[in-house]
Amino acid sequence: MILNSVGIVGLGLMGGSFGLSLKHFLPNTKFIGYDHNEAHKKDAVKLKLVDSITTNLDDIFDCELIVLAIPVDGIIEMLKNIKSVSKKNTIMDLGSTKKQICENIPLAIRENFVATHPMTGTEKNGPSAAFDGLYENKTVVLCDTQKSGKAQLELVENVYKILKMNIIHMDSNTHDENAAFISHMPHAISFALANSVMKQKDPKSIIALAGGGFRDMSRIAKSSPDMWGGIFKQNKTNVLDSINYFKKELETFEKLLESDDFGALKKWMSDANKLHDILK
């Protein structure tokens, strides 16, 4: 694949790992980075996440492929300010929500744009969290692709294939519904779990007993409040709906335990076990 230049806006975990990983496969491509955080700029160059840094967004939008790897509210803000790009250019985003982003793509650049959500990440952020391989063998969702230009869609699909990702197509509405269940609501639960322990009289004595289960359940409670504030805002209705489904299940558990109905409780747990017949 021939790709002259990639411009990445946001050099944190997602954008940084994108540059670092793709550079290995495309050694002749020029990777330019943009970030509003001074420390991030220095770290990104030191860690070789990109080849160079620019303070001029025009340099980014002159690139053949433009990657928006910033929080979702920042993506919408930026979309409002994109005047025009060359017909040949491709712009993609890596945001965790898709409906509001797709609704806010200016018509003038609609064909240039491919809306994507790579289902990968960690609880860490910033350039130092970036690593080669973050995208490998993970799933990426491409949304509302009938509105993207054919060449642009092909370019983005090729890039994700190079990164060894599994590509799924979905309309942005369905994506946001499903992402609420598989990612956004679980983050709310993890934050709530962490807070419920932290508000006890002696959290240290409780946390001293943490095994693998609690570590896993609370890992994503370390996620960035700034980033997640925007995600919850943009996917508010679906997140609240999915929490209602979750609360119903938790109430079922409570009722069965309160009434000592251990037969039904075991059946309920067996039903939960079946998730792992699908999740491989």
Add this chain to the structure above:
Amino acid sequence: MILNSVGIVGLGLMGGSFGLSLKHFLPNTKFIGYDHNEAHKKDAVKLKLVDSITTNLDDIFDCELIVLAIPVDGIIEMLKNIKSVSKKNTIMDLGSTKKQICENIPLAIRENFVATHPMTGTEKNGPSAAFDGLYENKTVVLCDTQKSGKAQLELVENVYKILKMNIIHMDSNTHDENAAFISHMPHAISFALANSVMKQKDPKSIIALAGGGFRDMSRIAKSSPDMWGGIFKQNKTNVLDSINYFKKELETFEKLLESDDFGALKKWMSDANKLHDILK
């Protein structure tokens, strides 16, 4: 350390890993296993979790160290049937609850008994799930140890030190309160999360998007319903109490999101982040 014989009741993940791990450090000790499951017996020998299998519980209770590695309701059942053991013998359990177990230790063997809860495990079970190293660098809670004989307590502490565990002492009541928050309630949440996804119209399309966050949050939803039925039963009040604390936090999240109070929502997430200042 000189230990002639170890008898392990229950050759699943916990008991099997205990035998496998301890054997490496005590090559001259005889390890005898007991299990009511025929397949488990064969697998345990094949996997060298113990040296030999007995079908006679008396052989187990003749051992210098007796390890009860069975579900918590089975431990209480077994305690009722232990008539007497030699004064020198040591009996320990690995159960996830401690209060009801400690209350059910017959007076005749009270000094022989050391109640323990190693804070380790996986979502898997059976002898094939056992592995060397399950206990290494993990924490184990020893409860109500003032009621154990001095020699017995010393033996159990030495065994856990050999396994490179971090030993914590706690009364069984406090253990059960803390274990509800750090282990039992998180399991209930994980089961509820799995069921909330499984009850949607098209769970496969949702699960296809699973990344690391959902995998971690749902891992322990694969845990054994039989084992967990007993744990929830024995720690019912504390589990229900801890769920109430968790639900309050989740409701805080819902209220802040419903009212678009993103400043307070970010503060709430920052509070959750602080868990990781303690959990290392």
